[in-house]
Amino acid sequence: xxxxxxxxxxxxxxxxxxxxxxxxxxxxxxxxxxxxxxxxxxxxxxxxxxxxxxxxxxxxxxxxxxxxxxxxxxxxxxxxxxxxxxxxxxxxxxxxxxxxxxxxxxxxxxxxxxxxxxxxxx
Amino acid sequence: xxxxxxxxxxxxxxxxxxxxxxxxxxxxxxxxxxxxxxxxxxxxxxxxxxxxxxxxxxxxxxxxxxxxxxxxxxxxxxxxxxxxxxxxxx
Amino acid sequence: xxxxxxxxxxxxxxxxxxxxxxxxxxxxxxxxxxxxxxxxxxxxxxxxxxxxxxxxxxxxxxxxxxxxxxxxxxxxxxxxxxxxxxxxxxxxxxxxxxxxxxxxxxxxxxxxxxxxxxxxxxxxxxxxxxxxxxxxxxxxxxxxxxxxxxxxxxxxxxxxxxxxxxxxxxxxxxxxxxxxxxxxxxxxxxxxxxxxxxxxxxxxxxxxxxxxxxxxxxxxxxxxxxxxxxxxxxxxxxxxxxxxxxxxxxxxxxxxxxxxxxxxxxxxxxxxxxxxxxxxxxxxxxxxxxxxxxxxxxxxxxxxxxxxxxxxxxxxxxxxxxxxxxxxxxxxxxxxxxxxxxxxxxxxxxxxxxxxxxxxxxxxxxxxxxxxxxxxxxxxxxxxxxxxxxxxxxxxxxxxxxxxxxxxxxxxxxxxxxxxxxxxxxxxxxxxxxxxxxxxxxxxxxxxxxxxxxxxxxxxxxxxxxxxxxxxxxxxxxxxxxxxxxxxxxxxxxxxxxxxxxxx
Numbered sequence: 001x002x003x004x005x006x007x008x009x010x011x012x013x014x015x016x017x018x019x020x021x022x023x024x025x026x027x028x029x030x031x032x033x034x035x036x037x038x039x040x041x042x043x044x045x046x047x048x049x050x051x052x053x054x055x056x057x058x059x060x061x062x063x064x065x066x067x068x069x070x071x072x073x074x075x076x077x078x079x080x081x082x083x084x085x086x087x088x089x090x091x092x093x094x095x096x097x098x099x100x101x102x103x104x105x106x107x108x109x110x111x112x113x114x115x116x117x118x119x120x121x122x
Numbered sequence: 123x124x125x126x127x128x129x130x131x132x133x134x135x136x137x138x139x140x141x142x143x144x145x146x147x148x149x150x151x152x153x154x155x156x157x158x159x160x161x162x163x164x165x166x167x168x169x170x171x172x173x174x175x176x177x178x179x180x181x182x183x184x185x186x187x188x189x190x191x192x193x194x195x196x197x198x199x200x201x202x203x204x205x206x207x208x209x210x211x212x
Numbered sequence: 213x214x215x216x217x218x219x220x221x222x223x224x225x226x227x228x229x230x231x232x233x234x235x236x237x238x239x240x241x242x243x244x245x246x247x248x249x250x251x252x253x254x255x256x257x258x259x260x261x262x263x264x265x266x267x268x269x270x271x272x273x274x275x276x277x278x279x280x281x282x283x284x285x286x287x288x289x290x291x292x293x294x295x296x297x298x299x300x301x302x303x304x305x306x307x308x309x310x311x312x313x314x315x316x317x318x319x320x321x322x323x324x325x326x327x328x329x330x331x332x333x334x335x336x337x338x339x340x341x342x343x344x345x346x347x348x349x350x351x352x353x354x355x356x357x358x359x360x361x362x363x364x365x366x367x368x369x370x371x372x373x374x375x376x377x378x379x380x381x382x383x384x385x386x387x388x389x390x391x392x393x394x395x396x397x398x399x400x401x402x403x404x405x406x407x408x409x410x411x412x413x414x415x416x417x418x419x420x421x422x423x424x425x426x427x428x429x430x431x432x433x434x435x436x437x438x439x440x441x442x443x444x445x446x447x448x449x450x451x452x453x454x455x456x457x458x459x460x461x462x463x464x465x466x467x468x469x470x471x472x473x474x475x476x477x478x479x480x481x482x483x484x485x486x487x488x489x490x491x492x493x494x495x496x497x498x499x500x501x502x503x504x505x506x507x508x509x510x511x512x513x514x515x516x517x518x519x520x521x522x523x524x525x526x527x528x529x530x531x532x533x534x535x536x537x538x539x540x541x542x543x544x545x546x547x548x549x550x551x552x553x554x555x556x557x558x559x560x561x562x563x564x565x566x567x568x569x570x571x572x573x574x575x576x577x578x579x580x581x582x583x584x585x586x587x588x589x590x591x592x593x594x595x596x597x598x599x600x601x602x603x604x605x606x607x608x609x610x611x612x613x614x615x616x617x618x619x620x621x622x623x624x625x626x627x628x629x630x631x632x633x634x635x636x637x638x639x640x641x642x643x644x645x646x647x648x649x650x651x652x653x654x655x656x657x658x659x660x661x662x663x664x665x666x667x668x669x670x671x672x673x674x675x676x677x678x679x680x681x682x683x684x685x686x687x688x689x690x691x692x693x694x695x696x697x698x699x700x701x702x703x704x705x706x707x708x709x710x711x712x713x714x715x716x
Contacts, residue, residue: 003655004396006249016637016658018665028665030607030640035625038586040548040617042627043604046668064604069589084638085631104638106607106629120585121625125515130418132437157498158425158433159418186220186266189274190281193440194414196512198519199263199448203220210519 020103027103029056029096033065034110035121042106053099054092061109070114080110125210127168127197130161137191139178140170147174159193167209168197224265229258232335246331250396253461257334260456263448271343275350282354282438289431290361296711299427300495301704302695306420307359307432308368308558309493313385313485314416315355316376318439320389321404322348328397337401337456340449344405347442351435358435366700368557371685375557378672379684380663381485381549383613387660388482392475394656399471401453407475407528410450411513413443416486419504423494451516458523465524470652476528477645481612484541488549491542491571492563500574505538530645533621539575540624543583544617550590551602554677557686559695562591582624599694605664610639611646611657618642634658 003011020027023046032042045060057076065071081088083100090099101107116122129144131137133155141160145151148168154161162168175183185206197208218226235243247254266274288294298304322345329341356372363369376382392403421436454472457464487501499507509531517527546560553560563571568587571579593600606615620628630641634654641647650657666672673683681688690699 003653004250006245011655014655014659016635017661018658019637022669024670026668028668032607032627032629034627037547037619037625037627038551038589038600039602040544040551040606041615042607042629043602044607044664044668045604064602067593067598067600067603102638104640106631106640108629116585117589118585120582122582122586122589125518126511127515128512156419156422158422159437161418186270186274189264189266189441189445190277191441192444193437194418195444195447196515198451201220201263201265210515 018104023103027096027101027105029101030104030106031061031064032106032108033068034108035114036065036068036070036111036116038068038117038122039065042108047096049097049101050095052093052095053090056096057092070111070116073114074111075113078112080112082108082110124165125197126163126165127208127210128161128163128195129168129192129208130159130194132191132193133158133160134191140175140188140191142178143174144168144170147171161194167207167211170206172204220265224262224267227267227269228262228339229335232333232338240333244331244333246397247333250398251467252398252457252464254334254457255460257336259459260334260336260340261452262336262340263452264445266343266445268343271346275347278438278441279350279354282434285434286358286361286431294428294430295362295365296707298429301700302493302559302561303427303429303495304362304366304700305368305558305695306424306489306493307362307429308366309485309489310432311355311359311369312372312375312379312557313382315352315359316373317385317389318348318352318355320393322346322352324389324393324400324404327393328400331397337453340452341401344442344446344449347439347446351439351442354435354438358431361431365703367687367698368559368691368700374685378663379557379686380555381614383661383663384485385482387613388478391478391656398453398457401450402457402468402471403475403478405446405450405453407450407472408479409443409446411476411509411516411528412479412483413440413447414508414512415483415504417443418508419499420486420490420494423490423496423498426496426498427494454520454525455523458520458525469525472525473529474649474652477530477534477643477649478612480534480537481614481642481646484545484614487538487542488545491574492546497570501542502538502574505535510535529648530643533643533645536621537618539578540582540619543571543575543579544619547583547586548606548615548617551600552606553693554601555681555686555692557684557691559693559698559700561695562587562594578624605667607640608662608664609642609646610660610662611641611649613660613662614642616640616642 025048026046027049029045029047030042033039043064047056047060081090084105088100131141144162148164150164151168152163170185172183172185185201185203188206195208197210200207234240325341325345325348329338329345332338332341359369376386392400395403417436417440421433421440424436425433454468457468490501490504517525549556550560568584572584590600608614609616616627616629618628620626628643630644630647632639632647632651639650641650667680673679678688686692695701
């Protein structure tokens, strides 16, 4: 649908506020640990696209979820990953970009056998 | 589902004669007391008659004085010099 | 022969009609450039009806009387140190959220109705919009004035306008009004006059203000009900707008329905903050959010939409989703603020045993199953000295700007993720309601100022939490964090120790 506007040429003046170029060489990545809603929502990070997936897991994902009692029980070899709606097996030695992460990609992961505090998904 | 006409008024001395007049003139009104206010619900119209309020108040009363005691309402309003009515009927 | 006294309806007609004229130096379309581009068709502006026949002289008379009553209460409250007699020191946190999140919206409403009053070419709606604009200015002034008494003693209140413009969760109410004010005048009237004032503000001003009374805050309940008495007028304006537009032209129906759907959903999301205030922040509770939703939306809104059916207006899209969510949102929102307490301008706490039992009773379908375990886990962590914080920034919804904390309809264990592609970029949403709003006007919402992204772009004072708090003018260690251990708590306990000592 066309933009409903009084000002001619409005569309040419739009500032797309969260374009990748505004993040100083990083791109936005959202991560969410499923069935662990103590973390109220997915969490956001600006990350270099060349960062290896393994480094992302070690330096970003693990420390930010460490406060949950289930965190130390995670078997990272069994984790089920979903990137932008598709189940994937990420290559930990390859970069975020090579693993298909774009600007504002969403990474969801499931930890089989761990259903949150007393199985409540918390 | 019933369409409920409703008025919420202050629970104070200014509003009390109006609440009494409503209860007297509109049989079947349901009363919900909340801290500081009272909600009056009716399946039919809710009518406030100037004469009934004046009888209780002991002085002349202008239906526009409703502005001083009303908190909320539901329904269409019809207001003139003699009455103030909230209803869903047309 | 003496002239017969005019009746109210005639007096009103004389004082509000025939005040306008057809311009001659400039064409009318240039004088009123905003009232056509939205596609709304008006054939006869004079068909506008005001149910409250309030002329300007009567308006001043009644408003002055309301102010006298309000200020008598405020004086008495200050003279008697009313701030020390509220139910509990925690209560003040509702006022912090109100002053930073809601009062600035009253000012926005003042501006918005002033604009609308200027730009609609019919005299009837212009008079009504002008009065509402004045009311809204009165509301923001009386709210600031009332709460200033608390600001003498408690943290978190002093920088409210600055915070409203910057703080992450305050972008939720701020962007709501920015969205309405960036629309045309008819959409603004439907957004604020109809969807917000008529359908939703009862939920804010009636049970919450009644809650203020119940918690001993005589001054807040008085400004709240005093404002709400104006709202009754605004509600009739809201319903009049919708009737007027629908009676003017059949082409207006789909446009109006779209706005009703959009602004119902936007308002529902914003009011989630009130849900949390009612269920978690009022120490003494009047009713649960779910009960308030049943009274004011299911029952009140049900009557309204049954009435509007004769014009072809349907119950807002996703009203069923909102009703199901009434079982969840207060808990989900409190969880957000509890884990981000370090970046909140008010204090948080875990509910005590009595409060937990009240929640179980009020939310028998959801609380024990989904939320009680979460609170128990966090209370346990507190006991072990490992209070739970989320040290990353949350993903936000592109439209409502709330952290994406809401769950799938029908599945409270899984976050609801929605996304859309627009000009090669991905946009994320918390719900189908927010996604639909974006998809209808992507050019507008692609410009959203999302606080989390702005922090990452380096526009919010620096990269660390203290940098950002400083930029918010949030006093780290006083305004934020848990109530337990706060300066507010210390002050409250001192007052009450003295009172106990004096009582022997």
